[in-house]
Amino acid sequence: MTEPRGRLGAALIAALFSVPLLALVTRAFADSWRAPALVPQELGLRGVRIAFSGETGTAFLNSLQVATLTVAIALILAWPAARVLGERRLRHPATVFILLAAPLLVPSYAVGSGLTEWFIRLGLDGSTTALVAAHLTFVLPYVTIVLLSGFGPGLTTLEEMARVSGLSPLRRLALVSLPASAPTVAAAALLGFLVSWSDYGSSLAVGGGRPMLPVVLLPFVGADPQVAATLALLFLAPALLFLVLTVRAGRKPL
């Protein structure tokens, strides 16, 4: 009795979230869709042709590369930071936490503009390094905060058990720490990826004209809704894939 009800509930929630997605898909393939009609007058691939005629492919790959690198580096840096904060090993954790979260208070374009001045002088503007560094300034706090929520006495006790069970530090990380915190790591990675993937401000400021997907998408919003919808679907695809992967990782750890 409970299971069919649960399925019905899940289906309703899925339907609710599908409504805007359905409109997006329809818009992307509607060569003509004038109000007040509920269905398009003419379906076609005009949006796809225009969307992929320019730098979209390059922008997609650039965004994917930057987001993936940013998340990987953020996880490596945030792990020890969150452990130290989570285990209350600092004398003034609140100060460190505020410093860590400070970049989130500043708009990403402002952060990007400030960094650009330095990157130009260092000859890094427009490079992958510059984009990853700029994205890290606000991805790192998010990833640290999410990891922090999953670290605490529970993980420490498991690691103690691993130590007295003969596991070396590396094996402990691989066999105990990472699997035990996999759902948290997955959530942190997902959030970090989405923040980097969808960032417009710092990508525009630091990119030095290098095509990034949000930068390519934005001019079409309002100007050509069909192309914007097509790009939005493309924009959504890796995010959804990453979501599926992280949910699976959370359910079935390493």
Added chain:
Amino acid sequence: MTAAGLNCVDIAASPGGSPVLRGLSLQIVAGGRTSLVGPSAAGKTTLLRVIAGLQPIDEGRILVNAVAIDHLPPHRRGIAMVFQEPRLLGHLNVLDNVALPLRAAGMPRAARRAIAAERLAEVGLGGLAQRRVQGLSGGEQQRVSLARALSADPALLLLDEPLAALDPNRRGELRRLICDLQEQRRLTTLTVTHDRSEAAELGQRIALMLEGRIVQHDEPRALFERPVSAAVARFFGVANLLGDRGGTLAIRPEHVRLDPLATDRRGVVLEAVYAGDHVRVIIDCDGRRIHAHVAPGAAPRVGEQTGVEFPPEHVWRLPSTSAAAEEATPT
């Protein structure tokens, strides 16, 4: 690996900056089973953590089988530990939890699973190898934890209140299992408990720890009946400590005899509380409060006069170095 003795020499440790272990020394013979008891905050768990390497020491030496191990990291000490809570890995099934130390040692999967299956059978969980640990009862989880510790084939097994989270029936079963496995394997074992009766059942010897030091380490009967000090006597339930010619006499409440006809020492019953297998009686004898445990049905009523006898074979004079004579103190 053969079972090895443990020798802690003048250990000092200050977890969190405050001294907890203060020049503690403790020896356990190879293959011996010792219970470590003491009140809360005496430092029992800290001692186990120090031996396991989870807590650094300020001073002293720790030797297993005459080899110093205090400079080694925990995973190289050859010591296994069972914690109060089972600390099982939720992403592994029961068998792979037990096989974890063997995986750490680099043993191939088939071999380590075969050994883990043997250890599971030894703790009576042979049929649960493929189960998820989340579905096990508290007692079963603690058995898995014990099997995991045994699969490491340790030189020394430390158990930190392993029965604390279990109901009385499960406690009894696991207590017997721990004793049986220890005897079969001749495994040097140190078990922390705060329950003195459990300490007597779990240990061939008991070490009492007070304020960061071992104050008496002996056979269980000695701590219950021949305590070396008033503090030891109090911890082990010797409620009657009586000043006598500059010394202190100790007599357990269950050894005090109440005889309504006795005339040498008489008193008035102040309290009689039914405690299941006995009645706890307090008698006022000339201003001294005498504690006695009497069989239900034979207990006097509150306000009644009764005679009080101390059988000489059960009266113990505390060593002269002990605290000055004290009036009887309820535990």
